[in-house]
Amino acid sequence: MDNVCTKCSGNPVYFRKYSGERLCSECFSSSIIEKARRTIKKHKMLKYGEKIAVGVSGGKDSLALLDILMKMQRENEYELVAITIDEGIKNYREEAVELAIKACEKYNVEHVNMSFRELFGFTLDNVLENRNDVKNTSCSICGPLRRRGIELAAKKIGVNTIATGHNLDDMLQTFMINLLSGDVYRIKQSKPYSTPKEGFEFKKIKPFMEIYENEIAFYSFQNNLPFQSTDCPHMNENIRNELRDVVNNLEKNHPGIKFSLMKSMEDITENIELKPKKLVTCLVCGNNSSSNPCSVCKTISLSEKLTKSNS
Ligand code: SF4
Ligand code: ZN
Numbered sequence: 001m002d003n004v005c006t007k008c009s010g011n012p013v014y015f016r017k018y019s020g021e022r023l024c025s026e027c028f029s030s031s032i033i034e035k036a037r038r039t040i041k042k043h044k045m046l047k048y049g050e051k052i053a054v055g056v057s058g059g060k061d062s063l064a065l066l067d068i069l070m071k072m073q074r075e076n077e078y079e080l081v082a083i084t085i086d087e088g089i090k091n092y093r094e095e096a097v098e099l100a101i102k103a104c105e106k107y108n109v110e111h112v113n114m115s116f117r118e119l120f121g122f123t124l125d126n127v128l129e130n131r132n133d134v135k136n137t138s139c140s141i142c143g144p145l146r147r148r149g150i151e152l153a154a155k156k157i158g159v160n161t162i163a164t165g166h167n168l169d170d171m172l173q174t175f176m177i178n179l180l181s182g183d184v185y186r187i188k189q190s191k192p193y194s195t196p197k198e199g200f201e202f203k204k205i206k207p208f209m210e211i212y213e214n215e216i217a218f219y220s221f222q223n224n225l226p227f228q229s230t231d232c233p234h235m236n237e238n239i240r241n242e243l244r245d246v247v248n249n250l251e252k253n254h255p256g257i258k259f260s261l262m263k264s265m266e267d268i269t270e271n272i273e274l275k276p277k278k279l280v281t282c283l284v285c286g287n288n289s290s291s292n293p294c295s296v297c298k299t300i301s302l303s304e305k306l307t308k309s310n311s
Helices: 025-042 060-072 093-107 116-120 124-129 138-156 168-180 184-189 213-222 239-253 257-271 295-309
Strands: 014-016 021-023 050-055 078-086 110-115 161-163 203-205
Touching: 021 025, 025 060, 025 213, 050 060, 050 138, 060 078, 060 093, 060 213, 078 093, 078 116, 078 138, 093 110, 110 116, 110 138, 116 138, 116 295, 124 138, 124 295, 138 161, 138 295, 168 184, 168 213, 168 239, 168 257, 184 257, 239 257
Parallel strands: 050 078, 050 161, 078 110, 161 203
Antiparallel strands: 014 021
């Protein structure tokens, strides 16, 4: 095959192994924007004129999401506001917050920056310093609090659609974590988006859910988007990391296997019926959940106890 871009015959910079395409920088970027647009359309993620809160952590996925949603915007189709949650991880989150602020200035997007301290009265570092039970990994505490933080910030500014930069690899890791922990119910819940009528207060959308992680990173490089260069110091505590390697190794020898895994996940979500679990209302936050208090409220209360007992 000639070494030219499959689409425009320009100079190729990327070989998409799973499709056999060679793409020049421009055609590669257009293909990523088009993929995100198709995902939004296919799953009817957005309505005309909607206000969307974009979770912008300062990492590559969220900054690329903001960039692409800005580029996709036609005639005020939607309005964007960015939300950054600062967990309070010393020598890590500061750089990301700076990058998020600069990106919002560049796109002229309203930016709401809130910290765990403002939202919950403690930082993640405070909680982890006082943790005495290794069962509670950093991410199992931080993740639910981050999600709740974005929801609280969105509520504060009156927006009920939340977009996050979760990519295909994130979706597959979550799928496998749930599979390995015997929680098929959670897989069933992992729809392209959750809507308020299903008992959730917020509509949550993931426009990158069908795009490979390495392609988002490559898009960021090709479009000169500065993103946080260092990894979270707690990243290796998470099984996610091990699963990332497993799936990437499989993909290396079997290009396209990530899409097959995604299809299995979608089939379980859409076509397999499970005996409905009784949902109850969490009396702390008012959300529907399988337990009262819900798992997020339990994490908040545990974190409060840990920080108070040593203050
Ligand atoms: Fe929080 Fe874990 Fe992500 Fe670090 S890797 S920001 S601790 S969820
Ligand atoms: Zn709750």
